[in-house]
Amino acid sequence: MKAKFSPLQLLDFKLLQTHYEFEVPEVESLDLHELFSSYSVEIDFELGKSEDTEEIQLLTMIEVNLDKDNPQPGYKIMVEGGATFEIKDADSIDEGLKNNLSKFSTLNMVINNLRNIIFQITNLGPMGGYLLPPIDITKLLHDKAESQEEAKG
Amino acid sequence: MSKTEEKLKNLATENPASGWKEKVKYRSQNKAWIKKSTRISLRILDALDENGWNQTDLAKALGVSRQLVSKMVKGPNDFQLSTISKLEEVLGIQLQAILAEDELVVTEEVIREKVNQEITDYHRKWAHTQQYLSLKNQKSNPQLVMVVEPSPEDDYALAG
Numbered sequence: 001m002k003a004k005f006s007p008l009q010l011l012d013f014k015l016l017q018t019h020y021e022f023e024v025p026e027v028e029s030l031d032l033h034e035l036f037s038s039y040s041v042e043i044d045f046e047l048g049k050s051e052d053t054e055e056i057q058l059l060t061m062i063e064v065n066l067d068k069d070n071p072q073p074g075y076k077i078m079v080e081g082g083a084t085f086e087i088k089d090a091d092s093i094d095e096g097l098k099n100n101l102s103k104f105s106t107l108n109m110v111i112n113n114l115r116n117i118i119f120q121i122t123n124l125g126p127m128g129g130y131l132l133p134p135i136d137i138t139k140l141l142h143d144k145a146e147s148q149e150e151a152k153g
Numbered sequence: 154m155s156k157t158e159e160k161l162k163n164l165a166t167e168n169p170a171s172g173w174k175e176k177v178k179y180r181s182q183n184k185a186w187i188k189k190s191t192r193i194s195l196r197i198l199d200a201l202d203e204n205g206w207n208q209t210d211l212a213k214a215l216g217v218s219r220q221l222v223s224k225m226v227k228g229p230n231d232f233q234l235s236t237i238s239k240l241e242e243v244l245g246i247q248l249q250a251i252l253a254e255d256e257l258v259v260t261e262e263v264i265r266e267k268v269n270q271e272i273t274d275y276h277r278k279w280a281h282t283q284q285y286l287s288l289k290n291q292k293s294n295p296q297l298v299m300v301v302e303p304s305p306e307d308d309y310a311l312a313g
Contacts, residue, residue, distance in 0.1 A: 014278075057281075082282065
């Protein structure tokens with residue numbers, strides 16, 4: 001099938017920060033799948049729009065197993081990336097679709113990029129590659145909206 | 154027999170009058186220097202444009218006939234070194250260079266273009282990074298922050 005390109009264009013992606021740490025587990029045998037599943041994942045992001053160029057900037061940070069209340073052995077990772085997007089012929093696109101592309105798709109793409117980066121970093125680690133589990137993007141957007149409301153109020 | 158038929162018959166003979174086979178053979182055997190000659194001719198034409206000269210001006214500067222200059226720019230022309238040196242002198246250009254085994258020809262123009270491209274790329278990349286950093290520090294640039302609103306449409310995929 002011939003792929004149709006989306007009006008959403010990824011113009012730039014930069015890795016801005018990384019942190020990698022490996023904590024040796026005390027027990028000898030470990031179920032890696034179970035351990036990786038127990039890792040806490042924190043995601044924060046900021047969306048911005050430049051007024052002159054109509055470009056969308058998205059800054060996203062992912063923290064894996066950095067929750068001090070529930071520390072697990074193995075990997076402790078933080079990655080932060082910034083991306084710039086543009087919607088081609090934005091005026092001719094339906095508002096709902098534009099909203100979907102500018103918020104949902106952008107975040108989805110950046111998280112995917114960061115997932116790959118996390119995998120590449122951990123792939124060289126003692127426990128092998130860690131794949132960030134699929135993330136509920138809608139929930140992330142709702143939570144962000146709520147936190148912005150709280151900050152306003 | 155029509156003229157076309159005559160021509161076709163002629164071309165089909167072992168020794169056609171047009172001599173196209175010989176011409177093709179000659180071109181194939183002399184490919185290397187003919188290519189160089191073409192490049193020299195094109196460079197001469199470019200230099201004429203750059204200097205605002207016509208072929209008559211060049212003929213005067215070289216002290217040769219207008220017809221000879223015309224032959225030089227039409228090519229192929231087995232240029233003599235003395236002719237090339239004279240052309241380089243009057244047009245202020247470089248037509249030939251002897252290179253060492255590991256030497257490459259890089260013109261000033263190419264270097265300038267490459268440097269400019271690198272500077273532009275660097276500025277573009279840095280501009281993006283600056284935007285990310287200002288987004289990180291929202292307080293310094295509140296106008297830039299886009300509010301995330303809960304979408305009325307909840308039909309988005311739930312995983313990403």
